[in-house]
Amino acid sequence: MQEKGRSEEEVRSLLREARRKDLSYASGRILSSMCTSPLEVASRAFCEFLETNLGDPGLFPGTRELEERAVRAIASLLGCVEAKGFIVSGGTEANITALFAAREAAKRSRPEVVVPETAHFSFEKAARMLGLRLVKARVGEDNTVIVEDVERRITRSTVAIVGIAGNTEYGAVDNIPALSEIAQEHGLYLHVDAAFGGFVLPFLKELGFPAREFDFSLGGVCSITVDPHKMGLAPVPSGCILFRDPGYLELLQVESPYLTQPRQCTLLGTRSGASAAAVFAALTFLGKEGYRRVVKRCMETTLYLRDGLRSLGMHVHEPWMNLLVFDHPRRREIAQELRSRGWAISRTRRGEIRLVIMPHVKREHAEKFLSDVEEVAEKLKKSR
Ligand SMILES: Cc1ncc(COP(=O)(O)O)c(C=O)c1O
Numbered sequence: 001m002q003e004k005g006r007s008e009e010e011v012r013s014l015l016r017e018a019r020r021k022d023l024s025y026a027s028g029r030i031l032s033s034m035c036t037s038p039l040e041v042a043s044r045a046f047c048e049f050l051e052t053n054l055g056d057p058g059l060f061p062g063t064r065e066l067e068e069r070a071v072r073a074i075a076s077l078l079g080c081v082e083a084k085g086f087i088v089s090g091g092t093e094a095n096i097t098a099l100f101a102a103r104e105a106a107k108r109s110r111p112e113v114v115v116p117e118t119a120h121f122s123f124e125k126a127a128r129m130l131g132l133r134l135v136k137a138r139v140g141e142d143n144t145v146i147v148e149d150v151e152r153r154i155t156r157s158t159v160a161i162v163g164i165a166g167n168t169e170y171g172a173v174d175n176i177p178a179l180s181e182i183a184q185e186h187g188l189y190l191h192v193d194a195a196f197g198g199f200v201l202p203f204l205k206e207l208g209f210p211a212r213e214f215d216f217s218l219g220g221v222c223s224i225t226v227d228p229h230k231m232g233l234a235p236v237p238s239g240c241i242l243f244r245d246p247g248y249l250e251l252l253q254v255e256s257p258y259l260t261q262p263r264q265c266t267l268l269g270t271r272s273g274a275s276a277a278a279v280f281a282a283l284t285f286l287g288k289e290g291y292r293r294v295v296k297r298c299m300e301t302t303l304y305l306r307d308g309l310r311s312l313g314m315h316v317h318e319p320w321m322n323l324l325v326f327d328h329p330r331r332r333e334i335a336q337e338l339r340s341r342g343w344a345i346s347r348t349r350r351g352e353i354r355l356v357i358m359p360h361v362k363r364e365h366a367e368k369f370l371s372d373v374e375e376v377a378e379k380l381k382k383s384r
Pocket residue numbers: 034089090091092093095120122164166167168193194195196227239
């Protein structure tokens with residue numbers, strides 16, 4: 001660290017310089033991320049609550065109340081208003097917290113968790129941290145987990161099974177009703193990772209799109225991960241973990257002497273109240289009607305891109321939600337060319353091209369993307 005501080009002007013100029021190197025969502029060029037520009041009302045709330053710390057909630061009872069209200073609103077959206085939980089840093093922390101609770105509840109000597117092979121890598125982290133063996137169940141052609149394979153992999157050491165409502169690569173929604181039945185039959189904990197789908201599926205259903213059941217309305221679902229910093233339009237970091245039975249939270253408790261609450265259940269100690277305030281602001285500002293509108297627009301753009309890509313000869317997977325995966329024999333070159341034209345796109349593990357159609361992706365961006373794909377495809381044809 002330098003000896004003397006610099007002027008605020010200089011500091012700000014250094015910050016601006018760094019920021020100029022970043023991509024921006026507003027450019028419409030980011031098609032690879034599940035995050036987006038947060039709502040202004042949520043960003044403002046975040047800034048106003050910057051100094052609050054929910055690790056010491058007795059000092060910030062107003063902020064704690066906002067967290068409770070945000071959690072209750074999300075719980076009611078997901079079919080169980082009594083579910084309890086926290087605003088956390090994101091899907092990773094939420095998934096770790098869920099598996100921690102499942103492990104503590106089951107108390108097996110060699111605990112195992114059955115996850116779909118499409119599970120997000122946060123489960124890999126959770127397993128290593130918690131000493132869990134991750135058992136991967138196969139997925140079928142539609143990229144959802146084969147339910148019979150999950151059941152086949154259950155042993156006396158299994159402490160939980162996991163289903164995904166909107167998997168990271170394809171947006172596919174596992175058959176959670178069937179997993180819920182299996183969990184109930186075997187007396188097992190079922191965690192649903194709806195980090196992405198949690199703010200999409202409830203609205204898709206209301207809009208008349210096909211959408212699988214995935215939430216607490218299914219009796220076997222014990223906990224749900226849902227990320228406000230993805231389709232909830234809240235700033236990073238904002239995740240949420242919900243437990244149907246508040247008893248699971250007690251299993252996570254440690255004593256927290258010298259703080260204003262005697263026990264703490266979250267993985268983080270000091271944790272941002274700004275996230276909780278921002279999530280509350282986003283939920284309250286948009287309401288269900290606002291989120292429905294956002295999801296509708298994203299789906300319209302997704303279907304527009306699906307049709308456009310198909311007409312250009314791409315093989316496009318039928319989208320489950322606002323996530324589109326397409327393929328072509330020359331996909332590697334297409335991806336390379338699109339990147340060199342400034343599009344941030346990602347690839348699945350199998351190599352297909354993956355687009356996430358977040359709210360910052362507007363119709364005009366989709367049109368430009370299609371015209372670039374067309375040009376790239378033409379160029380490749382000529383270079384054959
Ligand atoms: C299904 C799913 N679960 C969990 C996560 C992890 O979320 P985060 O990056 O917020 O920790 C992601 C991130 O993309 C995800 O898609």
